[in-house]
Structure formats: C-alpha cells, structure tokens
Amino acid sequence: MDDKLHDACGVFGVYLDDPERDAAPLVYYGLLALQHRGQESAGIAVMKNLNIDMRKGMGLVTEVFNPEVLDQLKGSAAVGHVRYSTAGSSTIENAQPFVSRFKLGSIAVAHNGTLTNADVVRELLEDSGIGFTASSDSEVIVNLIAKNYRKGLEKALTDTIKFIKGSYALAVLTGEALVGARDPNGIRPLCLGRLSGKAGLSSEAGDGWILSSESCAIDAVGAEFIRNIEPGELVIITHNEVTSFTFSEKTRRAVCSFEYVYFARPDSIIDTIDVYGSRRRAGEILGRESAVAADLVIGVPDSGLPAAIGYGKTTGTPFGLGIVKSRYVARTFIAPDQGKREKAVSVKHNVIKSEVRDKRVVLVDDSIVRGTTSRRLVTILKDAGAREVHIRVCSPPVRCPCYFGIDTPHRKDLISNGTSIGELCASLGADSLAFISVEGLLESLEATAEKSYCLGCFTGEYPIPVSGDQERR
Ligand code: SF4
Structure with missing residues (x-):
C-alpha cells in the first residue's frame, strides 16, 4: 500500500575513550535521528569487559527503549540499528544488531544493505555446522566473522568482507574495537564523526568516535562530522586510534542515487553532496x-519541497505550501490490516484550499512508484478548486526493482514499468506529467567519472551482477 521505496536500515556506532562512561544513550539519540531509515525494529548492543549485552524489539526507537532500559546497557562502546525489512521477514528474530558469543569472544553486527550471495554463504556455513536463528541475510555476516575470528580481528574482518557480495554499510562491535566497513561500490552510505566532549549530548560522554549511516545523526549527538567511509574501506577504531584499510580493488563508485532523491534526511551530507542542495538543484x-x-x-512534503523551491526559482513560478502531511501516519506499511492501511494512506495528506483554489498548480514529487499517492493528490487538489494540476517528478521513472537494500514493489506493480508517460498522465488524472531525465538527475548529483552513482531502479543497469532468479522479480 505504501507508495514509496523504503530504505532498509540505519546503523550507528559509538566508541568512547573513557571506559567508565556509557555509550548507549548516545546511540539512542543517534538512532532517533536515523528513524526515517527504518521503523519496524530497533536495537542497541553494548560492550563491557569483553561481554556484549543487547536489547532489541519491534517498533520505533522510543517504543523499544526508555530510560530504565538504557540504564541497564552499560559499556563504553555500542552499536545500534533501526530496521525496515528487505531480506527476511519483519520479526524480532530478524531485528538487529545480531550478536554472536563464541569461545574467543563476542561480536555484534549492525548492517544496512542486502547481500546478493547470502544464500550461497549461508549454505556453506550450515554445511560446516553453523546454525542460524533468523532468516535475515545480515546474520550471515556475524557468523562469518565469528568463524574467521581465530585469525585475528583484522584478518577475520577482511576475509569476511571479501567473501560477501552486495551492498553493505556495517558497524561491528568486538571486544577490541568498533569497526566500520562499506561495500566496494559504496552503495549504502556510512560516515565517521568525532566526539570532543564539548557540545550538546557529547558533553556527558567525553571524547570518542562515531560511525553513522548519515551525518544528520552525527550532528544530533553534538559530534563533528569528519569524513565519509570510502567505498571498499574498513576502519578499525580502538582506544585513541583509527586505522583504515582498503580491502577491495578499485571498483566503480555507485552510491545509491535514491538516497538523495528520497531516503536520506535533507540535512545530511553523503559523499560530499548535501542532500538538500541536490534536491533543490533537481x-x-x-x-x-x-x-x-x-x-x-507546490511540493509533496517533505522530500518534494526543496525541488519545488528549485523549480519555482528556474521558472519564476511562485512557490507555496499547498499540501500538509500528517506526521503521525508514517507507519502505514505496518498497519495491521489492509483496510486500516488504506485509511491511513487517505488521511496522510490534505490540501490548503485557499492556496490552490482557481490556480494552475505544478505539483513536484520526489518519485512515482505505484502511483497511488500521485493519483490521490491530483484528486484532492482538483476537489479543492485547482484549475489544472501538472505533475513534475525529480527522479526518472522507477521501472526496475532494487537488489541492494531497498524495499521495492514487484516489477509489475511499478506504475512506470511498461507504461508511456502519456498513459501514466491520463491514469493519474493530471493535466501534464514530466520526469527529470537521467542526465538531469546526474547533474543534480554533480556526477563525474570518479563520482558516479547507482541508477539501477531507473535504468535496469546495476553496479553488481544480480542472478537470474533475482532479476525475474
Ligand atoms: S537500484 Fe535504485 S534504490 Fe537500489 S541502490 Fe540503485 S539507485 Fe538505489
């Protein structure tokens, strides 16, 4: 029912220099800032004296954690995760972080992305006697690291990530370190921050380091954004030291372009491109x-608003707020039954009638996936007295599924798949419809030969080969 693609997850890790301070409260606030990346489950794992303690549950961060629960999570290093399921169903077993306790220690893994060879790796691990408790592909990673751990931390990590394929931004907690890794194409984002114990929430935590899916969460805890983790880079954070390794051959950078179109928060910077600026340029x-x-x-709130401002600037069309979005029906996709989901979608947007009455309106949206939201918005704008409604979309038509950590409807449910722009415009009831070109999207992202992007859901050309089974979806 939900008419957007959904990001799979957000990860957040903290390593404090002072072993007597607790990292969990900072992770809590970091996860709150990343809540838009996943609302099905949340979890935090903390490390103290080589032992890992963890709490996770279904629901929003504020539903899973309260001051009493956070108070029980003692330890100066921690990783956290918010999840929306892509691989593996929405159950507590699949909630993250995944923890493994074994003879040589314990580790916790928080993963954003999707492994394209998870089935093969899982089978190999099962053949060697390793059991699984969940259906999520992320459990493969924790079991592989645990299996390789006798080789030492660095070798265990590099051997693991050389074996897995697909998209991953990882925050891994071990007895020795907080570790970050990003897949060789850099499909999902990951960045590094520094706590200096001076500002905001960090004043109670002292000095330390942060790993985060997005820079907005680094800002939220009062830390300083240092840099992005590079595609194919592994960083190992220990007491007072950050060591970096490149674990892959140089591959084509293919950062998910949809992060800028819709997933990421506008106040984040991903790989030097600020998300708000890219939307306005689009x-x-x-x-x-x-x-x-x-x-x-007018823009469809929230991600259509910067693009509507940009459109108004170029064309000289006055910008206004014509549509209001209810903040409290965001979780339509996990409402318990279809009837309730449909009602939730229908109360999500309302029109400011005085603003649109008797006007020719341009409606700017970030993307069109199933078309249900666009159709409804055209209807309510016309019911409110708009004379004409012209839809402008700041991403190209979504025609193909994503295999790299984004929940996409089946190919047949993507309204742009096999439909001409004219037919689509008629089906939405709009007076005209236009999408940004692929070249235009790349221009908005300041793409160069070195700074390239994944455009798979628009063009069907993926940065990593996907198997025939996956492609038939
Ligand atoms: S296929 Fe689309 S949603 Fe998936 S990673 Fe590529 S650009 Fe992002």
Whole structure:
C-alpha cells in the first residue's frame, strides 16, 4: 500500500575513550535521528569487559527503549540499528544488531544493505555446522566473522568482507574495537564523526568516535562530522586510534542515487553532496527541462519541497505550501490490516484550499512508484478548486526493482514499468506529467567519472551482477 521505496536500515556506532562512561544513550539519540531509515525494529548492543549485552524489539526507537532500559546497557562502546525489512521477514528474530558469543569472544553486527550471495554463504556455513536463528541475510555476516575470528580481528574482518557480495554499510562491535566497513561500490552510505566532549549530548560522554549511516545523526549527538567511509574501506577504531584499510580493488563508485532523491534526511551530507542542495538543484533542472505555464508550484512534503523551491526559482513560478502531511501516519506499511492501511494512506495528506483554489498548480514529487499517492493528490487538489494540476517528478521513472537494500514493489506493480508517460498522465488524472531525465538527475548529483552513482531502479543497469532468479522479480 505504501507508495514509496523504503530504505532498509540505519546503523550507528559509538566508541568512547573513557571506559567508565556509557555509550548507549548516545546511540539512542543517534538512532532517533536515523528513524526515517527504518521503523519496524530497533536495537542497541553494548560492550563491557569483553561481554556484549543487547536489547532489541519491534517498533520505533522510543517504543523499544526508555530510560530504565538504557540504564541497564552499560559499556563504553555500542552499536545500534533501526530496521525496515528487505531480506527476511519483519520479526524480532530478524531485528538487529545480531550478536554472536563464541569461545574467543563476542561480536555484534549492525548492517544496512542486502547481500546478493547470502544464500550461497549461508549454505556453506550450515554445511560446516553453523546454525542460524533468523532468516535475515545480515546474520550471515556475524557468523562469518565469528568463524574467521581465530585469525585475528583484522584478518577475520577482511576475509569476511571479501567473501560477501552486495551492498553493505556495517558497524561491528568486538571486544577490541568498533569497526566500520562499506561495500566496494559504496552503495549504502556510512560516515565517521568525532566526539570532543564539548557540545550538546557529547558533553556527558567525553571524547570518542562515531560511525553513522548519515551525518544528520552525527550532528544530533553534538559530534563533528569528519569524513565519509570510502567505498571498499574498513576502519578499525580502538582506544585513541583509527586505522583504515582498503580491502577491495578499485571498483566503480555507485552510491545509491535514491538516497538523495528520497531516503536520506535533507540535512545530511553523503559523499560530499548535501542532500538538500541536490534536491533543490533537481527542481531547478526539472524547471529547465519541462517548464509549464502555472500560477503556483507546490511540493509533496517533505522530500518534494526543496525541488519545488528549485523549480519555482528556474521558472519564476511562485512557490507555496499547498499540501500538509500528517506526521503521525508514517507507519502505514505496518498497519495491521489492509483496510486500516488504506485509511491511513487517505488521511496522510490534505490540501490548503485557499492556496490552490482557481490556480494552475505544478505539483513536484520526489518519485512515482505505484502511483497511488500521485493519483490521490491530483484528486484532492482538483476537489479543492485547482484549475489544472501538472505533475513534475525529480527522479526518472522507477521501472526496475532494487537488489541492494531497498524495499521495492514487484516489477509489475511499478506504475512506470511498461507504461508511456502519456498513459501514466491520463491514469493519474493530471493535466501534464514530466520526469527529470537521467542526465538531469546526474547533474543534480554533480556526477563525474570518479563520482558516479547507482541508477539501477531507473535504468535496469546495476553496479553488481544480480542472478537470474533475482532479476525475474
Ligand atoms: S537500484 Fe535504485 S534504490 Fe537500489 S541502490 Fe540503485 S539507485 Fe538505489
């Protein structure tokens, strides 16, 4: 029912220099800032004296954790995770972090992404007698690291990540270190921050290091953004030291372009591109590519708003707030039954009638996936008195599924798959419809030969080969 692609997860890790201080409260606030990346489950694992303690549960961060629970999580290093399921169903068994306790120690893994060879690796591990408790592909990673641990931390990590394929941003907690790793194409984001014990929440935590899916969560805990973890990079954070290794051959950088279109928060910076700026530029380019005579441009909140501002700037169309989004029905996709989900979708947006009445309106959205939201928005804008509604979309048509950590409907449910723009416009009831071009999207992301992006769900060309089984989806 939900008419957006969904990011799979957010990861957040903290390593404090002072072993007597607790990292869990900072992870809690970091996960709150990453809540948009997953709302099905949340978890925090902490390390103290080589032992890992963990709490995880279904629901939002505020539903899983309260001050009493956080108070029980003692330890100066921790990793946390928020999840929306792609591989593996939405159950407590699949909630993360995954923890493994074995003879040589214990580890906790928080993973954002999807492994494309998880089935093969799982079978190999099962053949060697290793059992699994969940269906999530992320459990493969924790079991592989545990199996390799006798080789030493660094070798165990590099051997593991050389074996797995697909997309991953990892925050791994061991008795010795907090570890971050990003897949060789850098599909999912991961960045590094420094706590200096001076600002905001970090004043209670002292000095330390942060790993986070997005920089907005580093800001949220009062830490300083240092840099992105590079594609194919492994960082090992120990007391007062951050060591970096490159574990893969140089591969084509293929950062998920949809992170900028929709998933990431606008106040994040991913691989030097600020998300808000890229959305505003996409709107400017859309205005250049497909301007239409209109009295007002409005954006579908929240991610359509910067692009609507950009579109208005290029075309000279006045920008206004025509649609209001209810903040409290965001979890439509996990409402318990179809009837309730449909009602939740229908109360999600409302129109400011005085703003749109008798006007030719340009409606800017970040993407069109199933088309249900666009169709409903055209209807309610026209019911509110808009004379014309022209849809402008700041991503190209979504025609193919994602295999790298994003929940995509089946190919047949993607409304742009096999439909012409004219047919789609008629089916949405709009007066005109235009999408940004692939070239326009790349321009908004300041793409270069070195700074390239995954465009798989738009073009069907993926940075990593996907198997025939996966492709038939
Ligand atoms: S296929 Fe689309 S959603 Fe998936 S990683 Fe590539 S750009 Fe992102």
